[in-house]
Amino acid sequence: MMITLLVLLPLLGFFLNGFYHFSAQARKTEPSVVVAGVIGTIALFAAFALAVVAWLSLGKSGAWDVGIEERLFSWMKLGTLHVEFGYRLDRLSGIFTLVITGVGSLIHLYSIGYMENKGSARYFAYLNLFCFMMLNLVLGSSLPLVFLGWEGVGLASYLLIGFWSGEMANIMAAQKAFLMNRVGDLGLLFAMFIAFKFAGTLDLADLSSYSFKPEVATAFGLLIFLACTGKSAQIPLFTWLPDAMAGPTPVSALIHAATMVTSGIYLLARLNPVMGQSPTVLFVIAAVGAGTALMSAITACFQSDIKKVLAYSTISQLGFMFVACGVGSPETGVFHVMTHAFFKALLFLGAGSVIHALSGTQDIFKMGGLRSSLPLTFWTFTAGWAAILGLPPFSGFFSKDGILHESLVAAHGSRVIFAVLAFTAFLTAFYMTRLYILVFFGQSRLSEGVRKHVHESPIVMTLPLLFLGLAALAGGWFGAPVRFESGHHGGVGEVSPYLIMVISVFIAAAGAFLGYRKYFRSNHSEKTRDPFRVDEIYTVVFGRGTEMVASFCSRFIEEGVFQRILQFSGAAVDLGGNLFKTVQTGSAQGYLLMMVLAVVALVCGLIFGVHGYGN
Amino acid sequence: MSLLEPWMMLVVSMVIFGIGLLGLLIRKNLLVMLMCVELMLNGVNLSFVAFSKIHHSLDGHLAVLFVMTVAAAESAVGLGLVIALFRTLRTVDSDQIQILRD
Numbered sequence: 001m002m003i004t005l006l007v008l009l010p011l012l013g014f015f016l017n018g019f020y021h022f023s024a025q026a027r028k029t030e031p032s033v034v035v036a037g038v039i040g041t042i043a044l045f046a047a048f049a050l051a052v053v054a055w056l057s058l059g060k061s062g063a064w065d066v067g068i069e070e071r072l073f074s075w076m077k078l079g080t081l082h083v084e085f086g087y088r089l090d091r092l093s094g095i096f097t098l099v100i101t102g103v104g105s106l107i108h109l110y111s112i113g114y115m116e117n118k119g120s121a122r123y124f125a126y127l128n129l130f131c132f133m134m135l136n137l138v139l140g141s142s143l144p145l146v147f148l149g150w151e152g153v154g155l156a157s158y159l160l161i162g163f164w165s166g167e168m169a170n171i172m173a174a175q176k177a178f179l180m181n182r183v184g185d186l187g188l189l190f191a192m193f194i195a196f197k198f199a200g201t202l203d204l205a206d207l208s209s210y211s212f213k214p215e216v217a218t219a220f221g222l223l224i225f226l227a228c229t230g231k232s233a234q235i236p237l238f239t240w241l242p243d244a245m246a247g248p249t250p251v252s253a254l255i256h257a258a259t260m261v262t263s264g265i266y267l268l269a270r271l272n273p274v275m276g277q278s279p280t281v282l283f284v285i286a287a288v289g290a291g292t293a294l295m296s297a298i299t300a301c302f303q304s305d306i307k308k309v310l311a312y313s314t315i316s317q318l319g320f321m322f323v324a325c326g327v328g329s330p331e332t333g334v335f336h337v338m339t340h341a342f343f344k345a346l347l348f349l350g351a352g353s354v355i356h357a358l359s360g361t362q363d364i365f366k367m368g369g370l371r372s373s374l375p376l377t378f379w380t381f382t383a384g385w386a387a388i389l390g391l392p393p394f395s396g397f398f399s400k401d402g403i404l405h406e407s408l409v410a411a412h413g414s415r416v417i418f419a420v421l422a423f424t425a426f427l428t429a430f431y432m433t434r435l436y437i438l439v440f441f442g443q444s445r446l447s448e449g450v451r452k453h454v455h456e457s458p459i460v461m462t463l464p465l466l467f468l469g470l471a472a473l474a475g476g477w478f479g480a481p482v483r484f485e486s487g488h489h490g491g492v493g494e495v496s497p498y499l500i501m502v503i504s505v506f507i508a509a510a511g512a513f514l515g516y517r518k519y520f521r522s523n524h525s526e527k528t529r530d531p532f533r534v535d536e537i538y539t540v541v542f543g544r545g546t547e548m549v550a551s552f553c554s555r556f557i558e559e560g561v562f563q564r565i566l567q568f569s570g571a572a573v574d575l576g577g578n579l580f581k582t583v584q585t586g587s588a589q590g591y592l593l594m595m596v597l598a599v600v601a602l603v604c605g606l607i608f609g610v611h612g613y614g615n
Numbered sequence: 616m617s618l619l620e621p622w623m624m625l626v627v628s629m630v631i632f633g634i635g636l637l638g639l640l641i642r643k644n645l646l647v648m649l650m651c652v653e654l655m656l657n658g659v660n661l662s663f664v665a666f667s668k669i670h671h672s673l674d675g676h677l678a679v680l681f682v683m684t685v686a687a688a689e690s691a692v693g694l695g696l697v698i699a700l701f702r703t704l705r706t707v708d709s710d711q712i713q714i715l716r717d
Contacts, residue, residue, distance in 0.1 A: 586713035
């Protein structure tokens with residue numbers, strides 16, 4: 001029952017913190033952040049310890065289909081549908097579980113420092129709830145259980161984005177995230193219908209080994225992919241992620257960088273055998289992934305909010321992982337999920353530390369020269385920066401190069417996708433260097449009031465930074481030896497991985513150099529803008545579109561059809577009433593006369609034989 | 616050929632019934648209207664007897680006896696109602712008794 005216990009520990013934390021919140025509220029006191037944070041952190045750290053034990057018990061075989069399965073009870077039995085409620089831990093879900101609980105517990109720890117004065121037990125309860133749902137998502141053995149987790153993380157994300165509900169913008173961002181995710185969820189729901197209809201099973205292991213008819217596989221794959229674009233912020237459903245930065249920074253690090261947004265990759269990797277049955281689906285995944293990576297990398301170059309830059313960078317990196325799944329090498333994508341979780345969580349937490357030190361300033365053009373005043377943050381951020389650039393020997397070097405290599409040589413790789421990714425890697429180096437230099441180097445551009453309060457963050461915040469910095473430095477070596485055998489190679493034939501490494505390091509260096517040249521001396525403020533104006537386009541197409549449909553309905557259908565019908569029926573009743581009112585004279589003899597006439601008419605009818613009435 | 620043929624009785628019954636009906640429709644006095652109802656009943660009675668004779672059956676006679684009994688009861692109730700109406704409304708004119716309409 002180890003895995004079940006692992007999943008339930010965060011739920012226990014959720015209940016404890018929830019109870020703590022309500023009891024504090026009843027006593028009209030503020031719940032202590034330290035107590036709530038320790039409860040949450042311990043719950044998750046215990047889960048991490050269990051996850052490590054479970055992972056080790058998988059053995060060293062490295063086979064992907066070895067797993068521990070725990071069946072709890074029979075969940076649904078409807079006709080031929082039979083769904084077990086159970087958890088399964090194998091290599092794939094094991095990696096995700098380790099990342100969720102490991103990075104998760106570090107972020108819980110960090111939150112104790114970050115949420116000081118402004119947090120509450122409610123915050124940690126939500127965070128624990130998120131981890132519980134996320135574990136359900138990756139460990140669930142059947143699609144309905146994955147769906148439960150899928151919806152659950154959406155809910156937790158909604159609650160945490162809108163955590164500071166005092167500001168309207170935060171609430172709107174939370175709603176936007178929730179609504180855009182709903183669009184994707186619809187895809188998962190329909191995919192489940194298809195799976196049930198054609199494969200007759202919703203169990204993930206059975207489903208993975210089922211071979212669909214080609215067109216069914218395409219439909220199933222595209223629907224699953226739609227779900228993944230929602231959760232993992234890909235074109236066309238990515239605009240919620242930058243807005244989701246309205247939440248507290250540790251939330252952005254955990255949910256919107258390290259874990260929740262990678263659940264799309266998890267699902268694609270899990271259902272990879274089915275996806276592989278349809279080349280169309282794989283092509284769409286790779287194309288959308290590459291397009292998203294490029295587009296959001298370009299957008300990131302024009303942002304001035306430190307968290308927005310990181311948010312677009314996350315979308316871009318997720319695009320890399322999608323490409324890996326699309327070209328037929330999901331292992332590389334999952335490897336990048338892991339290293340990305342390390343360095344992106346690190347970058348977000350570093351950004352959080354900077355924001356914390358500067359009393360809430362997020363504009364990178366109002367920072368500068370923080371290298372000396374925040375040394376620990378600076379050094380750990382440097383590790384994150386080097387990792388995302390892909391400089392050896394940092395973790396990004398292994399995983400990003402892996403994806404670049406696979407995009408060329410994997411079964412469905414192509415030169416075009418490689419070129420797009422290479423250019424994106426160049427842009428990544430550029431905007432990350434821009435951010436790095438504007439924040440930590442050059443002259444201080446802080447306002448007077450802020451400058452006085454600059455301070456390095458407390459130990460609970462720097463400790464997770466150190467751990468994650470270490471992971472970002474060394475995390476790549478976990479995967480390097482296991483550089484999973486990719487099977488048969490198609491694409492453009494054999495290309496030496498060393499050549500790709502040289503190219504990618506050169507690209508990263510070029511991007512970094514350009515960023516250095518452009519921003520090291522001149523640091524006049526730039527305006528944030530979105531070069532693609534996706535939000536505006538969506539507002540016009542969907543907002544205005546809905547308005548137009550609504551006004552059409554109200555003008556033509558409502559006023560033209562329904563109101564007419566109602567008015568007509570009203571008028572008809574009115575007319576009839578007026579007509580028959582004249583008969584109602586009140587004179588008994590009048591009624592009598594009518595009765596006599598009616599009887600005469602009836603008798604005449606009987607005698608002269610109204611057809612079908614007389615007899 | 617008898618002096619009193621059944622069809623003559625039918626004609627008489629029809630005339631009596633017609634007079635009753637006409638009176639009921641035209642006269643405004645409730646008492647007179649009640650008497651007209653009696654007239655109609657008796658017209659019908661006559662036709663019963665006539666048909667009874669035509670068909671050589673006693674059923675008609677039976678019906679007549681029955682109608683007479685009911686008519687007696689009906690006129691008693693009717694008169695009672697008219698008196699009650701007169702006591703409350705001080706009139707027996709059917710045109711002025713239109714309280715149900717309002």
